[in-house]
Amino acid sequence: MKELDAFREIAGNPYAYAAQWKKKTGNKIVGYFCSYTIEEIIHAAGALPYRIFGTTEHIIRADAHLQAYCCSLVRGGLEDALAGKLGFLDGTVFPHTCDSIQRLSDIWRLNVGFPFHVDVILPVKLNSASARGYMTDVIRTFRADMEMALSRSIDDAMLAESIRLYNGIRAGIEEIYRMRSADPGIISGSDLYAIVKSAMVMDRRDLSVMLADIIARLKKKSPSKKKYRRLILAGGICTHPDIYPVLEKAGAAVVWDELCTGTRFFEGAVKESGDPVSALAERYAERINCPAKHASVDARGRNLVDIVKQHQAEGVVFLILKFCDPHSFDYPYLKEYLDRENIPSLLLELEEHTPPEGQLATRFESFIEML
């Protein structure tokens, strides 16, 4: 579908897109690394929230600041910042999540030198009596920090408008996910990935229009006759879109996921009535947590099993970046939940480079044969 070309182009070279966007609009761009960043606040202040994915090429400069046993996402992000590739950023926001992002925040502040740097100290434990009130207060402070950093006031009406826009975007992406779950041949995994990645870096108003157009076109498409083995992808951030065509060639399709570059990004609408800050706090506290936060001892396990059942999947591929402690620590317990339900799973631990296609294909083929 040629209308997807714009998404492919943005996802393929988000830095060029951001630099052009800034030149065209004259507006500010705020970088972030984690799905706990309250993007709506940044957007309401008139800036572009920009997710930093980091390089997947050789990491050299960052190694002078971060140990080689940090995940490739934080090392790759720092590498690009030190190499001057993120020069379009006006500042960066670091929510308090995994240890690697927290340590990166200190190193970033001292070495990268963007005009502003904001830490957002969100609660770790999300299910305590005081967590919601604390989360609301932190978001209020973040709003004030953004107002000061971007020299723009954010009133409730602006915030409510951003919330509506984001709810529409998240619902649109979820709709495409649902279409793909019903008919995996309707859009390829790498094209869906390109949409999600673009959604984290591009102008959100343009995105909303483009999403509506793609949804309308997908609805008109004749059903695909192709049958796939149905899989779920689980883990943190996917920086390896090359795995989708390899999986598809092997006869399987990802029909849903549990990723920061996927459902963790779009699940859960924010209430559009009442105090917008409390509504934001509710979404970020209620959403299924990632392993860097604590909400319950079994929420992620139950959620993963539910996803498998709801989408009639036959197995789960865990995609974990090497040295990602939070996801590695959660993996045994998640696998145990799947084993109890006789759901097969495969663990794929990746560094910055995607393994050679032949090697990946062999692993996928033997997993798919076993299903």
Ligand code: SF4
């Ligand atoms: S796994 Fe958690 S800490 Fe890591 S990027 Fe995703 S939301 Fe943030």
Ligand code: SF4
């Ligand atoms: S959650 Fe894992 S992959 Fe994401 S930044 Fe933290 S250590 Fe890296």
